[in-house]
Amino acid sequence: MIGLILLFLVLPTLIVVGISLGTASYIEFPPAALSLRWYQAYFNDPTWMAATFFSLKIALATTATSIVVGTLAAIALVRGNLPGKHIIQALVLGPLIIPHIVFGVALYLVFAPLRLTGNFAGFLVAHTVLAVPYVVISVMAALQRFDVSLELAALSCGANRAQTFCYVVLPNILPAIATGAVFAFLSSFDEATVAFFLSDVGGKTISSKMFKDIDFNLTPVIAAISTMLVAVSFLLMGLIHQARHR
Amino acid sequence: MAMAKISRPAVKNRSATHRVSQSAGHYSPAMALALLSPLLVLLLLGFILPIAYLVRLSLFSPHLDFSSYRRLFEEPLYFEVMLRTAKVALAVMTASLLLGYPIAYVMARTKGRLASAVTACVLIALWSPVLVRSYAFIVLLQRNGVINRLVKETGITETGFRLLHTEGAVMLAMTHVLMPFMILPIFAALRSIPLDYVQAARNLGAGPVTAFLRMTFPLSLPGVFAGCVMCFILALGFYVTPALIGGPGTLMAATLIGQQVTVLLDWPFAAALATILLLLTLVLVLVFRRAFATNRGFQGVN
Numbered sequence A: 001m002i003g004l005i006l007l008f009l010v011l012p013t014l015i016v017v018g019i020s021l022g023t024a025s026y027i028e029f030p031p032a033a034l035s036l037r038w039y040q041a042y043f044n045d046p047t048w049m050a051a052t053f054f055s056l057k058i059a060l061a062t063t064a065t066s067i068v069v070g071t072l073a074a075i076a077l078v079r080g081n082l083p084g085k086h087i088i089q090a091l092v093l094g095p096l097i098i099p100h101i102v103f104g105v106a107l108y109l110v111f112a113p114l115r116l117t118g119n120f121a122g123f124l125v126a127h128t129v130l131a132v133p134y135v136v137i138s139v140m141a142a143l144q145r146f147d148v149s150l151e152l153a154a155l156s157c158g159a160n161r162a163q164t165f166c167y168v169v170l171p172n173i174l175p176a177i178a179t180g181a182v183f184a185f186l187s188s189f190d191e192a193t194v195a196f197f198l199s200d201v202g203g204k205t206i207s208s209k210m211f212k213d214i215d216f217n218l219t220p221v222i223a224a225i226s227t228m229l230v231a232v233s234f235l236l237m238g239l240i241h242q243a244r245h246r
Numbered sequence B: 001m002a003m004a005k006i007s008r009p010a011v012k013n014r015s016a017t018h019r020v021s022q023s024a025g026h027y028s029p030a031m032a033l034a035l036l037s038p039l040l041v042l043l044l045l046g047f048i049l050p051i052a053y054l055v056r057l058s059l060f061s062p063h064l065d066f067s068s069y070r071r072l073f074e075e076p077l078y079f080e081v082m083l084r085t086a087k088v089a090l091a092v093m094t095a096s097l098l099l100g101y102p103i104a105y106v107m108a109r110t111k112g113r114l115a116s117a118v119t120a121c122v123l124i125a126l127w128s129p130v131l132v133r134s135y136a137f138i139v140l141l142q143r144n145g146v147i148n149r150l151v152k153e154t155g156i157t158e159t160g161f162r163l164l165h166t167e168g169a170v171m172l173a174m175t176h177v178l179m180p181f182m183i184l185p186i187f188a189a190l191r192s193i194p195l196d197y198v199q200a201a202r203n204l205g206a207g208p209v210t211a212f213l214r215m216t217f218p219l220s221l222p223g224v225f226a227g228c229v230m231c232f233i234l235a236l237g238f239y240v241t242p243a244l245i246g247g248p249g250t251l252m253a254a255t256l257i258g259q260q261v262t263v264l265l266d267w268p269f270a271a272a273l274a275t276i277l278l279l280l281t282l283v284l285v286l287v288f289r290r291a292f293a294t295n296r297g298f299q300g301v302n
Helices: A002-020 A037-043 A046-079 A085-097 A100-111 A120-145 A148-156 A161-190 A193-198 A206-216 A220-245 B016-023 B029-059 B067-074 B076-109 B112-127 B130-141 B146-154 B167-191 B195-203 B208-236 B240-245 B253-264 B267-287 B289-294
Strands: none
Touching: A002 A220, A002 B076, A002 B112, A002 B130, A002 B167, A037 A220, A046 A085, A046 A120, A046 A161, A046 A206, A046 B029, A085 A120, A085 B029, A085 B267, A100 A120, A100 A193, A100 B029, A100 B253, A100 B267, A120 A161, A120 A193, A120 B029, A148 A161, A161 A206, A161 A220, A193 A206, A206 A220, A206 B130, A206 B240, A220 B112, A220 B130, B029 B267, B067 B076, B067 B267, B076 B112, B076 B167, B076 B208, B076 B253, B112 B167, B130 B146, B130 B167, B130 B240, B167 B208, B167 B240, B195 B208, B208 B267, B208 B289, B240 B253, B253 B267, B267 B289
């Protein structure tokens, strides 16, 4: 029973990896012979490459922006004397709860007339909104665990706020920022629904291109790309897991 | 929060001890607001404003009228879509619970190789992108897909079954995507139950089944509750999987919204549908806020 459920959980991923290694020009599972031809096809296709680099650019920029904006906000929310903190906290978590279809449609409505579809800036705003809650939650948790008296000690020894942050707080919350960064990166890189609405001929992310291609043309190239996406996810998540267990 | 009431130290009093004792490590409201402002600007322009536009579009086109909302309740097709969405979400939630609970139990109550293997399987599912999993289910379920070829080889049927584009297929794929969101909170709840409790029940003469039913299961209910709410809410707004795996006969709320925008270009109606979906989600979140306090959809397996 347990075995069957576990099989159900891992089967889709295993199948995708299997198909990506096949040689036939149609979907073949299990593959009769192994080859990397579909990976080659991916790397030789300029449209896939363009989508990949566009995605990477957006995901990296989203991660950087989310880290800065999210960490500052987390500090304010945990250490600040601010009335209405809970309302702001709820607002920050909003993007985690809202159905992506609603957000995607709303953004398209506002961005299309501003020519922000298929555009780096438009994607950056959309993906940062979706990614920043991960950084805020993660850093807030770390700040709550971190003893305020250490900050006070630094302050009373004559350090200013900026020095206290850089030498005392930052090294302690760095693992939490890293965790938030991985979640932010993956949430941007894997996000398909909002990207589907924000993409156009001028620019589409790898997941929005995949979304459209799966609907029209189910080639094994998609399996190869899927396998690489899975590998990236596993690698990054594995790193966090490792870091947290040390 | 007595600390919050203490005012900012006067500028003249900058001696270290004074500053420390008075501010107690807290940032003043002005400073906190400054730190928050980049996020608030981002959320205002990139989140609140677009949503407000969407809601306004559903109500004013260009004058206040509720025709888009009326249409939703008057045309049976759309009402049916809403009912189907709720039904599929409930079914997916139930399936995730029934399949997920035993997995969470094994994760929490066993040690060594078995526990790591089970955890690894759950994480493999969780960390595979949703699109990738949808692709896999299409490959598995299509007319000449993996399952149908196996069926044909065994000679049960010549033509194979129609599996893809059915409601069952949508439920299966969505259950796969949402099961980890059920397993992780239940796992967390089970792990927080001290083993002594179960031991005590056993010492008092309860069999393993009674101990589970009367001790472990009731104590794990907060996790079950959190997982169910998470699954249900996520299922209601799911777009990618139903759009790829469902067919015209299995239209759900999110796919209907997508269709109105991309195919029919009926913006006010799409906006009304989106507003209703949004309101429904918000109401559920507010009613079941407790579930979100314990589970933020983020806690990995530690």
